[in-house]
Amino acid sequence: MTRRNVLVAALAALVITGQAAPQAWAGWTDQTDGKQAKGGKNGRTITVQTKVQTSVNGNTSSARTGNLSSADSNWNPPACWYEPAFSPKEIEKTVKAWRGFGDGVPLFDSVGEFVGDYLDSRYKKGKPYKNYNLDKQGEGMFWAAAVNPNRKDDPEASACDKQPFWVDEGETPKEPLAVTPEILAEYAYDELPVPSTSIRMAPEGTTKVNLPTWVWLDKAKFKKVSVTASIPGSGLSATTTAEPVSLSIDPGTEDAETYPASGECPIEDGKIGAPRAKGTPADTDPPCGVKYLRSSGDGSYNIRATVTWKISWTSTTGEGGDLPDGRFGADQQVEVEEVQSVNR
Secondary structure: HHHHHHHHHHHHHHOOOOOOOOOOHHEEEEOOOOOOEOOOEOOOEEOOOOOOOEEEEEEOOOOOOOOOEEEEEEEOOEEEEEEEEEHHHHHHHHHEEEEEEOOOOOOOHHHHHHHHHHHHHHHHEEEEEHHHHHHHOOEEEEEEEOOOOOOOOOOHOOOOOOEEEEEEOOOOOOOOOEEEEHHHHHHHHHHHHOOOOOOOOOOOEEEEOOEEEEEEEEOOOOOOEEEEEEEOOOOOOEEEEEEEEEEEEEEEOOOEEEEEEOEEEEEEEOOOOOOOOOOOEEEEOOOOEEEEEEEOOOOEEEEEEEEEEEEEEEEOOOOOOEEEEEEEEEEEEEEOOOOOOOOO
């Protein structure tokens, strides 16, 4: 085999498995519905940039600071799924785009024809599809793998390794990872814009040994919030709702006591903890807080505050239920000084 043929064969093997693509693959407009299907790759599988759209309801003032962590260590939102992606006309354009690849380029000339022949064998010549299913234009879609952009680096993102497959309009694919209202709800879980867990303390910044520090959260920020995820034109939609239920305090040292003793401050009357009212004696126990038993010396303690959110979902199909609680936390520094006594 000549050097050119070796290179042609190697490149063909690469592009056939979806590890490379011509520029035209970046996106076309289907003349039927006007929506674009943006393709890509994931390992050896031709993928699609997800069409799932999300919208925030409720506490829209919350600034997104990161993803919720599941309280269930054995559960995470899905890393990938299959969703309606390409019309028959788009598959046909895919093949035509490949056939122009490498024309006039030394060593790569005719590679496009080689790959085009392979794609034609799958989508045109009956193995398994005939003539790109053009006679079914508007009657279904080729479904393709989509990767959760929040989890594209997860090993599970490669679990959706099937090439695009046909699904008739109104039918449910016999594929466990095909998008469903529950998968949309789980994707919305990753999109919930929970606020930063920045606690307020009294005294602020520096406290004293054996005197309680009051802890609370800004109740204006910690309200119920929801995200709706949907695929336009599919009729599939799910809304995932997060509601704060408690604040957990980790003092950052074993030489401390928490209020309450469990370290879990529940929400009461829509509030988590309470500010210390002016004139309150310094040794008054707070509804939520911490008491340090030893000075932090020349440094400080790293107090961690974590809010637990109860998660539930509903959908346009009537399905719904609960998802694992979510948690989101942040660290703050607090200096602890010895109480200075004055001898007279």
